[in-house]
Amino acid sequence: MRAVVYKGKDKVAVEEVSDPKIEMPTDAIVKVTTAAICGSDLHMYEDRSSAKPGCVFGHENMGVVEEIGPGVTSIKKGDRVVLPFNIACGFCFNCTRGYTSACLTMNPKVAGAGYGYADMGPYRGGQAEYLRVPYVDFNALKLPGTPGDQHEDDFVLLADIFPTGWHAAVLAGVKSGDSVGIFGAGPVGLLAAHSCFLMGAAEVYLVDRAPDRLQRAQKIGAVPIDFSKGDPVKQIKEHRKSNKQLQEALREGEREKLTGVNCAIDAVGYQAQSGQDPKKEDPMQTIKWATQVLNPTGGLGLIGVYFPGDPGGPDEKAKQGIYEVPLGELWTKGISIGQGQAPVKKYNAYLRDLIIAGRAKPDFIVSHRLPLSEAPHAYEQFDKRGVDGGEAWTKVLLKPELDRASKAA
Template identity: 60%
Template sequence: MLAVVYKENSQVKVEEVEDPKLESPTDCVIRVTSAGICGSDLHMYEGRTASKAGQVFGHENMGVVEQVGPGVRSIKKGDRVVLPFNIACGTCFDCVRGRTEACLVANPEAPHAGYGYAGMGPYRGGQAELLRVPWADYNCLKIPGQPGDELEDDFLLLSDVFPTAYHGTELANVRPGATVAVFGAGPVGLLAGYCALLRGASEVYVVDSVPERLAKVKEMGAIPIDFTKGDPVKQIIDLRRGNPLIMGALRAGEEKAMGVMCGIDAVGYQSRDIKGADAHGGREKPTQVLEQLVELVNPTGSIGVIGVYMAPDPGAPDENAKQGIYPLPWAKVFDKGITVGTGQTPVKRYNHFLRDLIIAGRARPSMIVSHRLPLQDAPDAYKKFDARKDGYTKVILKPQLSPKARA
């Protein structure tokens, strides 16, 4: 089969690799119809992880079941399924508590597992024509319709970015009427703002610098904040102070809480120093977003951290950052009584009801998708997505569009 294979820093190729096989009675094999390129894939692409040459990328996967093992009961050949990026056994201590992002069985080296990702076990990714799925009954989410229909892209986003965005709003305690600031308008950040609106937030600010992303923020009904135009914390506070209805509702003393109650970090360890940054680049400052959120979030507010922080990071700007060690303003966090939630998303906690929002027409997360490309276009797509240029907001690879000729 053809697959997207990591070769070296900033280089992937589409190559012929061995077809997957059933390795356990509880496995299935799917023919992939859609596979997303995630912002997290760029960490590996840029050499910022321990990923090794030969890794098949792709943790955002959906397709049609081709084979099932004799132990599979609820999934059959021909079923259309989407897969959480977390691979989980379904029966360990963490899985039975709904913490499938921390399965203790699936990865022999760490308390989490996933498809095609550094440090997440011996599993190939799904940016390929075929994919083996362990514990198929537990990990496959059945979806209606036919491959390539009008909901294909919406359903694919149930694999990662839609549940991850929703998880960010859970960690940040977004409730009806909440004030929310999301830092980062990549796919997850855009959908975090979208999920905050779905949950009834009264104000949603989304901070970024890429014009196409900021235009998408405005299109979905949130308030874009361009950090190249000045300190985003000050911009948001000034906007709130400039609203006479907000100011007219304050009692004496409440002017001390002119920030927001809920903050979401959708950037992670590759955040950029706002000093000198432009729309497409700038010096890295891993703590930039966290520092700004601690400043912006009101006393007793909450911060949800869904942007990736990872160690080791060979490309980090200093020796501490290479080991995932960052100086943070914890005294201010304590003084303000801010709640901080972090970690990978337990996709299975959310994907059933998010699927049903899509089926009911209440959610259309595919509004963030910018490009739908055949598998052989992956090298160019990675390059352009990494450069944040040419409108590359969210890319979905369609293996079935690939020509039959082999690379």
């Protein structure tokens, strides 16, 4: 079969690799219909992780079950499924408590396993024609409909970023009526905003500098904040101050101390751009801004990726994943901090049902739908992230089906 293979810094190729096989009686082989490229794939692409050349990328996968092992009981050949990016056993101490993102048995090195990702175990990714799925009874989420229908591009987002965006809001403690500041209007930031509105947030601010992302933010009802035009913390506070009814409803004391937002989400991670000089990285830029904009007793959700090792980190400590956090201000304000990967299974069935009911429509973030063979071009363009006046590559979906169709024609 053909698959997207990492070739070293800034390079992937679509190459012939061996077909996946049933290795355990509980496995299935899925014929991939859509596999998304994730912003977190770019960390590996840029050689900012421990991923080695030869790795088949792709942790956001959906398709149709092609073959099942003899121990599979509830999934059949022909079922349409989406796979959480976390690979989980379902029976360990963490899985049984719902923390499938920290499964203890699927990855010999650390807690938590995934498809085609650095440090996440020996599993190949699904940016390929076929994918081996371990413990398919537990891991697969069944979907209605047929491949390529009106929900194909909504459903593929259930593999990672829609549940991840939702989890970000949970980590930040978002409840109905809350005000939320989200840093990073990439796919996760945008779907965190979508999730906040579904949870009943009153106001959502989305901070970025890419015009296309800010437009998408505005379209779903969030307030776009362009940090290339000045300090985003000031901009959010000024926006709230200019809301006459909001100010009128506050007492003296409240007015001076509730100038920010109740919840903040870091949807950027360790490769954040410096606010002063966007050509430089400042891994703590987002956390600094979030700390400043949070009201006392607020909640901070860190969903952007931080690695224990970063070969390209800006200094020696950053290379080891050690950063200076404004802990004094966070502690004094009594901010609750939640962080880590989303346990996708905790949310994906509910989010699927929101899609089926027509209440959620996450595919508004998708910018490109391409055949698998165009992956090298897609990575190159997506890596530029649609900033600096380039074409906006917000979310790219690879569709092996399009390669098959063009081959047949």
